[in-house]
Amino acid sequence: DSGDAPTVLSELREKAGTRLDPVHRDFFEGGADAEIALAENERAFRRLALLPRILRGSGPADTAVTLLGDRAALPVFVSPTAFQRLAHPDGELATARATAAAGTVLITSMASTTAVAEVTAAARAVRADAAVWFQLYLQPSPEVTDALVRRAERAGCGALVVTADSPVFGHRARDDRNGFHDLPAGFAAENMRDLPGAPQGGTLDIAMSPGLSWDDLRRLRAATRLPIVLKGVLHPDDARRAADEGVAALLVSNHGGRQLDAAPATVEALPAVVAAVGDRLPVLLDGGVRSGSDVVIALALGATAVGVGRPVLWGLAAEGEAGVARVLEQLRAEVAHVLTLCGARDSGDLTRDQVVVRGLGVA
Numbered sequence: 001d002s003g004d005a006p007t008v009l010s011e012l013r014e015k016a017g018t019r020l021d022p023v024h025r026d027f028f029e030g031g032a033d034a035e036i037a038l039a040e041n042e043r044a045f046r047r048l049a050l051l052p053r054i055l056r057g058s059g060p061a062d063t064a065v066t067l068l069g070d071r072a073a074l075p076v077f078v079s080p081t082a083f084q085r086l087a088h089p090d091g092e093l094a095t096a097r098a099t100a101a102a103g104t105v106l107i108t109s110m111a112s113t114t115a116v117a118e119v120t121a122a123a124r125a126v127r128a129d130a131a132v133w134f135q136l137y138l139q140p141s142p143e144v145t146d147a148l149v150r151r152a153e154r155a156g157c158g159a160l161v162v163t164a165d166s167p168v169f170g171h172r173a174r175d176d177r178n179g180f181h182d183l184p185a186g187f188a189a190e191n192m193r194d195l196p197g198a199p200q201g202g203t204l205d206i207a208m209s210p211g212l213s214w215d216d217l218r219r220l221r222a223a224t225r226l227p228i229v230l231k232g233v234l235h236p237d238d239a240r241r242a243a244d245e246g247v248a249a250l251l252v253s254n255h256g257g258r259q260l261d262a263a264p265a266t267v268e269a270l271p272a273v274v275a276a277v278g279d280r281l282p283v284l285l286d287g288g289v290r291s292g293s294d295v296v297i298a299l300a301l302g303a304t305a306v307g308v309g310r311p312v313l314w315g316l317a318a319e320g321e322a323g324v325a326r327v328l329e330q331l332r333a334e335v336a337h338v339l340t341l342c343g344a345r346d347s348g349d350l351t352r353d354q355v356v357v358r359g360l361g362v363a
């Protein structure tokens with residue numbers, strides 16, 4: 001089929017598939033239920049086209065952006081993904097080093113198989129001012145949440161990314177079929193060690209709670225000076241509420257299609273969120289970003305930057321640290337190229353009207 005020529009990312013995806021234990025590959029690749037949201041995230045980008053502007057004398061592209069005061073060399077950050085040591089023995093440390101070397105923001109998962117202090121240390125060994133943000137699931141016990149926040153603060157994380165799209169665990173059909181529900185022996189969710197209520201030397205299970213509300217978010221805000229990024233925003237009214245609550249940035253996300261399977265593709269939810277709060281705080285997006293064109297489409301629709309989850313896991317599983325570096329460098333180069341082809345020097349030159357829906361050109 002035309003439109004499916006291999007790319008650096010698709011080749012890394014394939015290589016990762018041959019290297020991974022099939023059960024772990026299913027864990028990384030899978031989505032919720034019938035995997036509609038998972039498929040739509042990628043498909044929705046392909047339903048969109050970019051209208052280039054010409055003869056604007058834009059000069060060489062500048063891909064750098066500022067994210068909550070942290071400079072990122074490209075408008076792409078690493079979204080949090082769990083259990084990276086199942087992808088490669090170097091796991092989160094490899095991701096941290098490659099992301100720091102690429103000069104962008106790493107959001108490290110609360111469900112990582114490496115402790116957050118080791119992740120930040122690995123990033124800082126590569127680049128003293130490397131930005132690492134901590135992804136947090138608010139826990140039903142405020143003492144446990146507090147202990148996790150202190151851990152992230154002590155490790156030098158620059159922001160807390162609160163994932164709010166998971167009042168319960170999504171149903172993962174592939175994991176159910178494979179009987180994959182726990183980390184294999186020898187691996188643990190290291191951030192969950194030695195928390196209030198944890199068994200001596202052991203880890204506490206990560207809890208999802210449908211009882212969480214804006215009150216819990218307010219409590220968290222009062223308990224830390226770190227800026228808070230709210231992850232999993234899809235409804236514009238929630239975006240407004242988050243802005244009113246003093247959240248520093250929003251991340252439009254459907255958890256890579258792993259939670260609500262009826263959720264829309266994130267790029268389709270983005271415009272309404274930007275219209276609601278885009279003038280008040282940065283709006284980020286993740287889900288289905290696989291190329292520089294996808295990145296530029298999201299930027300033109302008003303995102304400040306976008307995250308990649310699975311592409312980083314493909315690079316990691318295929319080639320370790322070097323593979324993650326290749327994914328980020330490929331995306332950086334593609335973004336620069338597409339910006340230039342669109343007549344833009346940087347994302348500030350892009351406008352909403354440059355994104356059009358394919359197939360509707362003849363009204």
Ligand code: FNR
Nearest residue numbers: 028079080081082109163255256287288308309310
């Ligand atoms: C995730 N995601 C995720 N999100 C989060 O807030 N905490 C987490 O621990 C995880 N873990 C996780 C594991 C795996 C294997 C995947 C694929 C995803 C969701 C992630 O942050 C992000 O929203 C999506 O991965 C973005 O979609 P793409 O780039 O994978 O299409």
